[in-house]
Amino acid sequence: MLPSILSATLLFAGPALSSPLERLQSRATSIDPVINIDFPDPAVLNVAGTWYAFATSGNGKNVQSASAPAISGPWTVLPNDLLPTVGAWSNGANVWAPDVRQIGSTFVLYYTATDAASTNQHCVGTATSNTILGPYTPQADSIACNITAGGDIDPSGFTDIDGTHYVVYKKDGNSIGHGGSCGNTVAPIVPTPIMLRELAADGITPVGDPIQILDRSDADGPLIEAPNLILVNGVYILFFSSNCYTTTLYDISHATASSIKGPYTKQAWLAVTDNPFSLTAPGGATATVDGQNMVFHANCAAGRCMYQSKITVSGTDVSFST
Ligand SMILES: *[C@@H]1O[C@H](CO)[C@@H](O)[C@H](O)[C@H]1NC(C)=O
Numbered sequence: 225m226l227p228s229i230l231s232a233t234l235l236f237a238g239p240a241l242s243s244p245l246e247r248l249q250s251r252a253t254s255i256d257p258v259i260n261i262d263f264p265d266p267a268v269l270n271v272a273g274t275w276y277a278f279a280t281s282g283n284g285k286n287v288q289s290a291s292a293p294a295i296s297g298p299w300t301v302l303p304n305d306l307l308p309t310v311g312a313w314s315n316g317a318n319v320w321a322p323d324v325r326q327i328g329s330t331f332v333l334y335y336t337a338t339d340a341a342s343t344n345q346h347c348v349g350t351a352t353s354n355t356i357l358g359p360y361t362p363q364a365d366s367i368a369c370n371i372t373a374g375g376d377i378d379p380s381g382f383t384d385i386d387g388t389h390y391v392v393y394k395k396d397g398n399s400i401g402h403g404g405s406c407g408n409t410v411a412p413i414v415p416t417p418i419m420l421r422e423l424a425a426d427g428i429t430p431v432g433d434p435i436q437i438l439d440r441s442d443a444d445g446p447l448i449e450a451p452n453l454i455l456v457n458g459v460y461i462l463f464f465s466s467n468c469y470t471t472t473l474y475d476i477s478h479a480t481a482s483s484i485k486g487p488y489t490k491q492a493w494l495a496v497t498d499n500p501f502s503l504t505a506p507g508g509a510t511a512t513v514d515g516q517n518m519v520f521h522a523n524c525a526a527g528r529c530m531y532q533s534k535i536t537v538s539g540t541d542v543s544f545s546t
Contacts, residue, residue, distance in 0.1 A: 254502045255531060258297045258519075259290055262527030265321040265450060265508035266519045267380065268295065271356050277519060277530060278306065278322045278333075286310065286319040287335065289357060295517045295532055304357045307335060311349040311362035313369065315340045321450065321508070324356070325381035327389065327427035333360045334367075334379035334391055345375030345400075348393050350428040367391065367430050368421065374399040374414060380510065381427065382453040384484055389423040392437070392451040392462070401446065406468035408446035416440050416447040418464060420485065437486045438462060438479055445473060450508045453484075456515035456537040460484055463494070463518075465507035469528075474505035476520055480540040494542055495520070501544070503531065511535060518544075 259266075263279040270276075275295050279288040285305035292299040306324075310316040314337035322335045333351040347369035351360035368376035374397040382390045397416040401408030408414055421434040440448045444466035452463040460481045467473035476495040479488040495506045501522075508528075509520035515537040521528040536545045 255533065257522075257524055257529035258292075258532045259299045259301065259530035260524065260526060261301060261529065263288055263290070263301075263530045264521045264528040265378070266521060266530045267321075267323040267452075267510045268512060268517075268519050269324050269326065269356070270295075270512070271326065276324070276356055278324055279521075279530065280321055281319040282527070286316075287322045287333065287358075287360075290530075295512065295519070297532070299530070302357065304359075306333060306353075306358040307351055307360050307362065309359075309362060310335075310337050311351070311366065312364040313340060313347065313349060313366040314338055315343060317343075318346060320346065321378045321380075323380045323510070325383070325389075325427060326356075327383075327425075330354065330427070331356055331358075331360070332381065332427040333358070334381055334393075336377040336379065339366075339369060339371065339375060342371045342375070345369075345371050346377045346396060347371075348376045348379045348391070352428065363428060367423075367428065368393055368419070368434065370395060373397060374401075374416075376419070378450045380452045382455075385455060389425070389427045390420055390453070390484070391423055392418060392420050392453050394447075394449040394451060395419055395436075396449075398447045404446065405471060406446040413440075413446070416449065418448060418451045418462065420453075435485060437481075438464065438488050438490075440466070441490075444477075445471075448477075452510045454511050454513055454515050455484075457539075458482065459537070459540055460488070461511070461515070461537065461540075461542060462488055463509050463511060465509070469505060469507055472504055474507040476506055476509045476518075478542050489540070491540055491542070495544070501531070501533070506531070 397414035398408035
C-alpha cells in the first residue's frame with residue numbers, strides 16, 4: 225500500500241478533529257533551523273553529555289562539526305575539519321554524509337568521497353581518532369566501493385543489542401542512471417538499494433558480504449538513500465530518504481523489521497515537503513540511538529540547514545512530536 229499525505233497525518237497524535245484537512249492544518253508547525261548554515265546530511269553523537277553534529281563538506285571543511293549542551297541546542301559551529309586528509313582510495317573530493325560512532329575508546333568516522341579511479345562514482349571509507357573532534361586518520365582502503373553498480377554513499381554506523389557492529393549505506397545506482405531526476409527516472413531504472421554490512425569489533429573491518437535490505441519502488445521516484453538504523457523495543461527502524469534532494473519531493477521515510485537482516489517493510493512517510501513543519505525537502509535524517517530525537521536537513525536560505533525534532537516510536541510507527 226502506498227502511504228499518502230493523509231495517512232501520514234494520521235500518525236501525528238493530537239486532539240480529535242473532524243477532518244484530515246484540519247488535522248493537517250493543526251500540524252503545520254513551523255520550526256527554525258538549529259544550525260543556520262549549509263550543514264547537509266547531519267549525524268549526531270552524544271559524548272559524555274555533550275552533543276556533536278557532523279555534516280557534509282562545506283564552509284571550507286571536508287567534515288563540518290558543531291556541538292551543543294542539549295540536542296535542541298544552542299548549537300555552536302566548530303572550526304575543526306574532522307577529516308583534513310581523505311583516504312588514499314579517494315581523490316579527496318566530495319566528502320559527504322559523515323557519521324561518527326564511539327567504539328570502545330575509539331571514534332570511528334564513516335564517510336563518502338569521490339573514488340580516485342572512477343571520478344563519477346563515490347565510495348565509503350573509514351577514519352579513526354582518539355578524540356571526538358579529530359583530526360581523524362583515514363584507512364587507506366574503502367569499505368564499500370562497487371563501481372560497476374554505481375559506487376556506494378551515505379554510510380551510517382549501527383551497533384546491535386548483541387554488540388555486533390554494522391554499517392548501512394546506499395548503492396549509488398543513480399550515478400549510472402539513464403537521465404531524468406537525479407539521473408534515474410529514464411528507463412531502464414537502476415537499483416539504488418540500501419545495503420547492510422557487518423563489521424568486526426573495531427567497527428572498520430568488513431565481515432562477510434554486504435546484503436541488500438531495501439530498494440526503491442516507483443513511489444520513491446529515482447532513488448532511496450541516506451539510511452540510518454536504530455533499534456527500539458525489538459523493532460529495527462531503518463530511516464531513509466526518497467526522491468531527488470534537489471526537488472521538493474525529497475522526504476524522510478522509514479521501514480521496519482524484527483530482524484536486522486530484514487525483511488524490512490516500508491511504513492508511512494514520516495516527512496514530506498510542507499508536512500508537518502512547513503519545510504522544503506526535509507531529508508538526510510539521523511535519529512538518536514534511543515529513538516527519541518532526530519536531526520535532518522531541509523532547504524533554507526544558506527542551502528540545507530540542520531533541524532531537530534523529538535520523535536515518538538510506537539511499535540513500527542514513528543511520528544514527530546513537539
Ligand atoms: C556489485 O553489485 C552488483 C549488482 O548489485 C553485484 O551483482 C555484484 O556482486 C557486486 N560486486 C561486489 C564485489 O560486491
